[in-house]
Amino acid sequence: MSGRGRRFVVDGMLGSTARKLRLYGFDALYFADAPDGEMLRMAGARTLLTADRALAAAAGRRRLPVLLLAGGDDAERVGEVFKFVGHAPRLDPSLSRCASCNGELAAAEGAGAPPKVLDSHDEFFRCTACGRIYWEGGHWLKLEAFDRRVRSLMGMEAYGLADGTWMVRTARDAIAGYLKEGRRPSPRSVPAFAKASRGVFVSIKSYPSGELRGCIGRPMPDSALVDSLVDSAMDSATADPRFRPVTAEELAASTVEVSALTEPVPVTAEKPLDYRKEIVVGRDGLMLQWEMGAGLLLPQVAVEEGWDVDDFLSYVCMKAGAPPDRWLSGGVKLFRFGAEVFYEVSPGGEVRRKSLDR
Ligand SMILES: [Zn+2]
Numbered sequence: 619m620s621g622r623g624r625r626f627v628v629d630g631m632l633g634s635t636a637r638k639l640r641l642y643g644f645d646a647l648y649f650a651d652a653p654d655g656e657m658l659r660m661a662g663a664r665t666l667l668t669a670d671r672a673l674a675a676a677a678g679r680r681r682l683p684v685l686l687l688a689g690g691d692d693a694e695r696v697g698e699v700f701k702f703v704g705h706a707p708r709l710d711p712s713l714s715r716c717a718s719c720n721g722e723l724a725a726a727e728g729a730g731a732p733p734k735v736l737d738s739h740d741e742f743f744r745c746t747a748c749g750r751i752y753w754e755g756g757h758w759l760k761l762e763a764f765d766r767r768v769r770s771l772m773g774m775e776a777y778g779l780a781d782g783t784w785m786v787r788t789a790r791d792a793i794a795g796y797l798k799e800g801r802r803p804s805p806r807s808v809p810a811f812a813k814a815s816r817g818v819f820v821s822i823k824s825y826p827s828g829e830l831r832g833c834i835g836r837p838m839p840d841s842a843l844v845d846s847l848v849d850s851a852m853d854s855a856t857a858d859p860r861f862r863p864v865t866a867e868e869l870a871a872s873t874v875e876v877s878a879l880t881e882p883v884p885v886t887a888e889k890p891l892d893y894r895k896e897i898v899v900g901r902d903g904l905m906l907q908w909e910m911g912a913g914l915l916l917p918q919v920a921v922e923e924g925w926d927v928d929d930f931l932s933y934v935c936m937k938a939g940a941p942p943d944r945w946l947s948g949g950v951k952l953f954r955f956g957a958e959v960f961y962e963v964s965p966g967g968e969v970r971r972k973s974l975d976r
Pocket residue numbers: 716717718719720721745746747748749750
């Protein structure tokens with residue numbers, strides 16, 4: 619039923635990783651305290667997953683299939699397993715196995731699920747071995763957030779076009795609703811991915827000139843994507859200090875663009891000139907903090923303006939209110955982040971993913 623092609627035996631230090639792998643449909647046997655000899659006996663028919671270098675070496679000497687997962691967190695380890703088996707992560711509850719016992723799941727009536735869950739869900743799975751009931755909600759939602767992290771760690775896109783379209787439409791509706799009603803709108807149906815925490819920026823551009831009319835965001839993943847999105851959309855229309863507020867008429871003649879950010883990570887270098895080696899135009903957005911303020915530039919800005927890395931560093935200094943060469947004199951904090959960008963081709967029109975290739 620799993621069709622994953624690989625069966626694993628997982629060592630006692632990797633219990634939570636084993637449970638995640640089962641939910642992805644891998645057949646993952648796990649024993650909290652099996653002796654090494656027992657693990658090696660089971661490897662062969664199964665690939666051994668271990669955090670123990672000595673055990674991995676012992677398996678290697680016996681020419682047993684083994685994957686050493688020595689560091690990182692569950693998402694990084696699951697990503698390593700997917701690279702090892704050579705296919706992309708895909709969450710499909712009908713392919714899952716039981717997280718607690720590794721048994722196969724079968725479609726089931728909801729008997730045994732809490733009444734509240736029975737009312738709001740119609741697809742249930744029961745473990746054929748231990749009887750535990752699963753449904754697409756609750757922990758499944760957490761698993762979707764986990765899956766996005768696995769995918770972005772693997773350098774894959776976290777959002778599909780349908781997700782991007784939802785983000786852009788929701789941003790436009792939030793602006794239109796706020797301009798009309800004067801209060802913060804709350805989107806009615808929110809997909810699971812938008813409940814996970816994420817940094818977001820919303821840009822408004824005049825059409826067809828492409829001139830910027832507002833761009834505000836929340837760089838840190840401090841709140842749910844949907845909340846960052848609605849707040850940023852309202853702010854980009856009415857609270858960007860560089861522009862006068864956008865009117866409803868102008869919105870009807872403007873395009874909306876949404877950037878979903880990965881968490882900013884510090885750029886470190888022994889000397890400031892080496893920042894240049896750590897930054898890639900087309901991959902990175904930049905955030906710079908110095909003693910007088912902070913500034914941020916989205917990755918697509920460097921691409922659209924045709925900047926090289928030196929230009930990008932100079933412009934982010936100026937965005938922070940600093941002299942363009944401020945990054946060279948040290949004492950600044952520099953962060954980089956990635957973004958997936960979705961935009962309207964025309965006002966309220968088709969949504970596309972923006973390519974950040976040069
Ligand atoms: Zn079970």
